[in-house]
Amino acid sequence: MSAVWTDNEVTPLDQEPAKKPKIELETHKLEKRLCRQVGQAIMDFNMIEEGDRVMVCVSGGKDSYGMLDILLKLQARAPINFELIAVNLDQKQPGFPDHILPEYLKQLGVPFHIETQDTYSIVKKVIPEGKTMCSLCSRLRRGILYRVADELKITKIALGHHRDDMLQTFFLNMFFAGKLKGMPPKLVSDDGGHIVIRPLANVAEKDLIRWAAHRQFPIIPCSLCGSQENLQRKQIGNMLRDWEKQYPGRIESMFTALQNVVPSHLMDTKRHNFRDVKTTGVPCADGDKVFDEEEFPVASLPSLQMVSIQV
Numbered sequence: 431m432s433a434v435w436t437d438n439e440v441t442p443l444d445q446e447p448a449k450k451p452k453i454e455l456e457t458h459k460l461e462k463r464l465c466r467q468v469g470q471a472i473m474d475f476n477m478i479e480e481g482d483r484v485m486v487c488v489s490g491g492k493d494s495y496g497m498l499d500i501l502l503k504l505q506a507r508a509p510i511n512f513e514l515i516a517v518n519l520d521q522k523q524p525g526f527p528d529h530i531l532p533e534y535l536k537q538l539g540v541p542f543h544i545e546t547q548d549t550y551s552i553v554k555k556v557i558p559e560g561k562t563m564c565s566l567c568s569r570l571r572r573g574i575l576y577r578v579a580d581e582l583k584i585t586k587i588a589l590g591h592h593r594d595d596m597l598q599t600f601f602l603n604m605f606f607a608g609k610l611k612g613m614p615p616k617l618v619s620d621d622g623g624h625i626v627i628r629p630l631a632n633v634a635e636k637d638l639i640r641w642a643a644h645r646q647f648p649i650i651p652c653s654l655c656g657s658q659e660n661l662q663r664k665q666i667g668n669m670l671r672d673w674e675k676q677y678p679g680r681i682e683s684m685f686t687a688l689q690n691v692v693p694s695h696l697m698d699t700k701r702h703n704f705r706d707v708k709t710t711g712v713p714c715a716d717g718d719k720v721f722d723e724e725e726f727p728v729a730s731l732p733s734l735q736m737v738s739i740q741v
């Protein structure tokens with residue numbers, strides 16, 4: 431079953447690499463990687479199940495176009511049956527080209543729904559001139575999408591956040607909210623009524639940029655309303671990119687860390703029972719090393735070097 435989701439089969443393109451132009455091979459590899467990473471996330475977090483009606487939220491940005499594109503490819507060969515319904519919310523931003531998405535989705539042949547709600551006027555009325563509008567705008571959008579999900583009898587809401595969004599959220603929470611908390615691949619919505627999934631959880635943003643360019647998605651910018659981008663998120667994004675440039679492989683390592691939490695080595699008394707710690711008499715590799723120098727073998731991450739820290 432897993433092989434069908436993640437597509438490990440050999441194709442004619444794989445068999446004759448020398449005969450194919452480099453760019454075509456690279457694109458083919460990118461497509462395989464995207465399908466594999468999305469398929470893996472779907473399996474690891476049990477995101478999509480038999481009979482699901484998945485609402486694919488499409489904004490007109492590169493990420494949501496990419497998500498829909500890859501989900502359609504996976505749907506065609508998935509070991510289970512599920513439906514994809516693309517949903518776009520037209521918020522009546524000035525200059526929003528409302529013909530682009532319906533035309534694109536029609537041509538794709540995917541069932542879709544365009545919900546038109548003028549949240550732009552509300553946000554403009556409430557938020558003072560010059561202040562960022564994104565927070566209220568997205569709160570209104572969320573409420574509308576939940577209602578639409580109910581009306582369309584949706585069982586999963588799929589959002590186009592990717593690996594870099596998730597890491598940025600992790601650092602935003604750490605730096606500005608004092609929490610070790612990221613953006614979950616699958617969680618119940620804040621109103622308790624929906625399951626939200628993020629099938630691009632394993633996908634790097636740079637791959638989505640390349641895929642969007644290759645597929646020539648008709649991108650609609652989100653900033654039509656003239657609102658400022660979230661400055662803190664932008665700063666964190668720049669910080670992560672700088673780190674990656676200086677220490678290649680660091681993003682991959684941090685992303686792996688999100689999947690390897692060791693509560694006994696943190697300080698949250700709600701996650702680990704420090705009060706009742708007792709000796710076991712049994713050696714444990716993860717036990718405290720007292721004054722020993724800690725080593726960090728990173729054989730599974732070839733781009734990183736061995737690091738040791740004096741404690």
Ligand code: SF4
Binds near residue numbers: 523564653
């Ligand atoms: S950029 Fe504009 S449309 Fe996009 S979330 Fe912010 S306020 Fe809303």
